[in-house]
Amino acid sequence: MNYIIAGIDFSTPSHQVARQLIGVTLLVDGIGGRIVETEAYDREDPASHSFSGPTPRNISMFGPPGRSYVYRSYGIHWCLNFVCRESGHGAGVLIRALEPTTGIDQMRQRRGMEDVRLLCSGPGRLCQALGVTREHNDMPLDAPPFELLPVPSALDVISGPRIGISKAIDVPWRFGLAGSRFLSQPFR
DNA sequence: CTTAGGATCGCCT
DNA sequence: GGCGATCCTAAGC
Numbered sequence A: 001m002n003y004i005i006a007g008i009d010f011s012t013p014s015h016q017v018a019r020q021l022i023g024v025t026l027l028v029d030g031i032g033g034r035i036v037e038t039e040a041y042d043r044e045d046p047a048s049h050s051f052s053g054p055t056p057r058n059i060s061m062f063g064p065p066g067r068s069y070v071y072r073s074y075g076i077h078w079c080l081n082f083v084c085r086e087s088g089h090g091a092g093v094l095i096r097a098l099e100p101t102t103g104i105d106q107m108r109q110r111r112g113m114e115d116v117r118l119l120c121s122g123p124g125r126l127c128q129a130l131g132v133t134r135e136h137n138d139m140p141l142d143a144p145p146f147e148l149l150p151v152p153s154a155l156d157v158i159s160g161p162r163i164g165i166s167k168a169i170d171v172p173w174r175f176g177l178a179g180s181r182f183l184s185q186p187f188r
Numbered sequence B: 001c002t003t004a005g006g007a008t009c010g011c012c013t
Numbered sequence C: 001g002g003c004g005a006t007c008c009t010a011a012g013c
Helices: A014-021 A104-111 A123-130
Strands: A025-028 A031-041 A068-073 A077-084 A091-102 A146-149 A157-160 A174-177
Touching (some): A014 A174, A025 A091, A031 A123, A091 A123, A104 A123
Antiparallel strands (some): A025 A031, A031 A174, A077 A091
C-alpha cells in the first residue's frame, strides 16, 4: 500500500511524521493554513490515548495510516490527529497550531474573534476555526474535505517536550516552526 | 505578568 | 468519583 500524502510517508514512526508535517498546508473544505506545531504519540507511550489499547473513542488510531483521529477534549473541544505507522499499531500526530492562510474571515466568524494570531494557535482552537468535529473522525487525509499540500522548501524545525500531559513529560516529541508567531506556546 | 475556576465528554479505578 | 493531548475569563501580584 502507498501511504504517502503531501510527500510524507504516514506508515513511518509518528515522531518522523510530526517533524515532516511542519510547513505542510492543511485545508478542510478549503479553509486552513500552514502547520506550525505538532506532537507525536505512540502505542508504547504512557501519554498516548492508544497506550491502553483500542476503545470506542480511539479506534481510528488503530486503523490504517494517513487517516484522521478526532476526539473530544475536556468534554468541550475537538482535537485533530493524523494516524501513523502500520495499520493496527496505534500511533498518531496531534495537530497543535496553524498559521492561518486561507479563509481567514470564515475562521474569524467561527472563532468569534478578530486576532489572526489566536485563530488556530492550539489544538482545540484550530478545530473550531476549521469546523472539525466528530464528523471528521476516521476519514482519509488525501480526499475531501481534507487537503494536504506539500512543504515548498526546507524549513527550520525545533523540538521540545510535549504540552498539557503529566506522563512521559521528558520525551521531546513536540515540533514547531522556528520563530513562528502562531505557536500555542513558545519553545524554551 | 501568573493563577484559578468553570465548562462537561469518554474512559478509568 | 476522578481526571484529562483545552480554552476562556476574571482576579491577584
